[in-house]
Each structure stands twice: as structure tokens, then as C-alpha cells.
Amino acid sequence: MGTALSTSISDLLSPKTSIVVHGQTYRIFNIIGKGGEATVYRCADTKGNQYAVKIFYFSRYPPFQIRPRIDGFMKEGRILSYLSGRSPHFIRMVDYEYRPNENIGYMIMELGDGNLRQHLQGVPLNPNVRRMYWQQIVSILTALQDAKIVHADIKPENVILVDGLLKITDLSLAFGLPSTRQAMQVSMVRGTLDYMAPEVFAYQTGFKSDIWSAGVILYEMTYGRPPYFDLINREQKVDAIARMTPIIYPPVDDLYLLDIMQKCLALSARFRPTAYHLQEHPYTGL
Incomplete structure (x- = not known):
């Protein structure tokens, strides 16, 4: 019943629909993305400036889930607002607001030209494009660590291109982590399976978990698929990652590339490099 309700709300958003966020009117256009938490539309303000609006339909959830979902929305808004302007590799937050009378959350953000998934x-x-993208991914990792933020869901769908520049978005699972700590105990396993580090299944997530996710993207850019891709059965894939099954690396011509992939995908988090070490690696060349 919750799904049917969310669908009916989504259907109301036609090209003639407008929303108001803190007094600013935005006209809604086409859907540009859908996720488990929200739907993203193209929108424009009254001056014609275009943005992306991420709309959270809280009425789709059972009553006991609504408050935690709203809290998560507010947390993501605060984190994105905090990160905006700290690095060109963070998607820019324009505004966000929860409207209790509608039970909907609106998040107005910089509009991208698509995501990295569309290029994979x-x-x-x-090779030249791969290395260029990798250098920017390392800059994203460094900016996150500088801000003491663990993203916890780095994947191609969450890396947006804006005028050729890669920017990280969707911080719904993100959390702050003091630099004195490398990981935090979490209450549940969350993320996107193909990009989740082994320690996540032991309820530990930290900066090195983001390094793993980035390493999976580099592996995918190199071989056309992520590690463990051949395991179609979800339970088998979870078991393979959680049990730290060794990853197979087909031959590559660039030994620096192979080395950095192996370092990022070290099965034990303590053996993975930091974002700062990745900057100094010969393959990155920053």
C-alpha cells in the first residue's frame, strides 16, 4: 500500500508542477534518477536556472519508519550543506526543506550531466580516460577524509559529472568520523553490494571502506566489471566478500595500475592505503 501511495504522489509531478522550498518556487520537469530513498527531477527557478531536486516521499513508508527517514533526510541535508564549497568535487547544495504538511522533503542541488555509470x-x-577519472576519484576521497566524512556508498551512480568534473553525491549513508578513528561500529549492513568492503559485513565502516569502494570502481574501469561479478546469487556474493575470498586480477600492461588496485582492494582494511597515500602513488600522479 505504501508503494502505491508513493507512485500516485510521483505521478502528480508533471512538467506543469511547481514546488516551493523556503519561499523559492521551482518548476518540476523530467525524472533524471530514482533510488531507494528518493526520486530526482530536473527543475528550474523563476530565473530559469536549472537544478536537480531530490524529492523524498515519506508517506510511502510504514508509520514506524517515517521519523527515522525524516531524520536521515535532515542529516544528509546538513552534511551536504557542510561539504558544499569545501571542494569542487562535492555536489553543491542549494537548499533543502522538510514540509510537514506534505510529508515530503525537498533537496535542491547542482545539476549534473549524468553519472559515471553511464560511461561504464x-x-x-x-586508459587515459580511466586515469583521469581515477585522479578525480582520489581527490574526492581526499576531500572526504579532510572533512572527516565517511561516504559509505561510493559507486558509479553516486559520482556525477558536471562540466567534465567528477563530483560525489547521495550522502544518505554518510557520517562524520574523527580523524583519530579509522572506522565506526554500525548497527546494520548498508550500502551497494558490489562496492561494499568485507569489514562492512562485520558492522565496521570507515575511511578504508570508501577506499575499497573506489578500488572496485577502478577495477571496473579496467576490466569492464567489478570483482565477484560472476557470482549472480546474492547470498554467494555476500559470502565471498565477507569471507575475504581472494580477487582475481587478469593481466594488465600497467604495473602501477595493478599495484594500486591490489592495494585499494586489500581484503583487510588495515592494509589499505589512506586517501593521502593514494595521491602519492605513481599511478595517480597527483
Whole structure:
């Protein structure tokens, strides 16, 4: 019943629909993305400036889940607002508001030109493009660690291109972590399976978990698929990652590339490099 309600609300958002966020009117256009938490639309303000609006329909959830979902929305809004302007690799937050009378949350953000997933078509990327993207991913990791933020869901869908620059978005699972700590005990396993580090299944998530996720993206850019891709059964894949099954690395010409992949995908988090170490690696070359 919750799903049917959310669908009916979504259907109301036609090209003629407008929303108001803190007194500013935005006209809604087409859907540009859907996720488990929200739907993203293209929108424009009264001056014609275009943005992305992420709309959270809280009425789709059972009553006992609504308050935690609203709290999560507010947390993501605060984190994105905090990160905006700290690095060109963070998607810019324009405004956000929870409207209790509608039971909807609105998050107005910088509009991208698509995400990294759209550039990964199941085949290896051009080596020069791969390295360029990797350098920017390392800059994202460094900016996150500088801000003491663990993203916890780095994947191609959450890396947006804006005028050719990669920017991280969707911080719904993100949390702050003091630099004196490398990981935090979490209450549940959350993330996107193909990009989740082994320690996540032991309820530990930290900066090194983001390093793993980035390493999976580099592996995918190199081989056209993530590690453990051949395991179609979800339970088998969870078991393979959680039990730290060794990853297979087909031959590559660039030994620096192979080395940095192996370092990022070290099965034990303590053996993975920090974002700052990745900057100094010969493959990154920053």
C-alpha cells in the first residue's frame, strides 16, 4: 500500500508542477534518477536556472519508519550543506526543506550531466580516460577524509559529472568520523553490494571502506566489471566478500595500475592505503 501511495504522489509531478522550498518556487520537469530513498527531477527557478531536486516521499513508508527517514533526510541535508564549497568535487547544495504538511522533503542541488555509470558500458575504459577519472576519484576521497566524512556508498551512480568534473553525491549513508578513528561500529549492513568492503559485513565502516569502494570502481574501469561479478546469487556474493575470498586480477600492461588496485582492494582494511597515500602513488600522479 505504501508503494502505491508513493507512485500516485510521483505521478502528480508533471512538467506543469511547481514546488516551493523556503519561499523559492521551482518548476518540476523530467525524472533524471530514482533510488531507494528518493526520486530526482530536473527543475528550474523563476530565473530559469536549472537544478536537480531530490524529492523524498515519506508517506510511502510504514508509520514506524517515517521519523527515522525524516531524520536521515535532515542529516544528509546538513552534511551536504557542510561539504558544499569545501571542494569542487562535492555536489553543491542549494537548499533543502522538510514540509510537514506534505510529508515530503525537498533537496535542491547542482545539476549534473549524468553519472559515471553511464560511461561504464561493461567494457574497459580508455586508459587515459580511466586515469583521469581515477585522479578525480582520489581527490574526492581526499576531500572526504579532510572533512572527516565517511561516504559509505561510493559507486558509479553516486559520482556525477558536471562540466567534465567528477563530483560525489547521495550522502544518505554518510557520517562524520574523527580523524583519530579509522572506522565506526554500525548497527546494520548498508550500502551497494558490489562496492561494499568485507569489514562492512562485520558492522565496521570507515575511511578504508570508501577506499575499497573506489578500488572496485577502478577495477571496473579496467576490466569492464567489478570483482565477484560472476557470482549472480546474492547470498554467494555476500559470502565471498565477507569471507575475504581472494580477487582475481587478469593481466594488465600497467604495473602501477595493478599495484594500486591490489592495494585499494586489500581484503583487510588495515592494509589499505589512506586517501593521502593514494595521491602519492605513481599511478595517480597527483
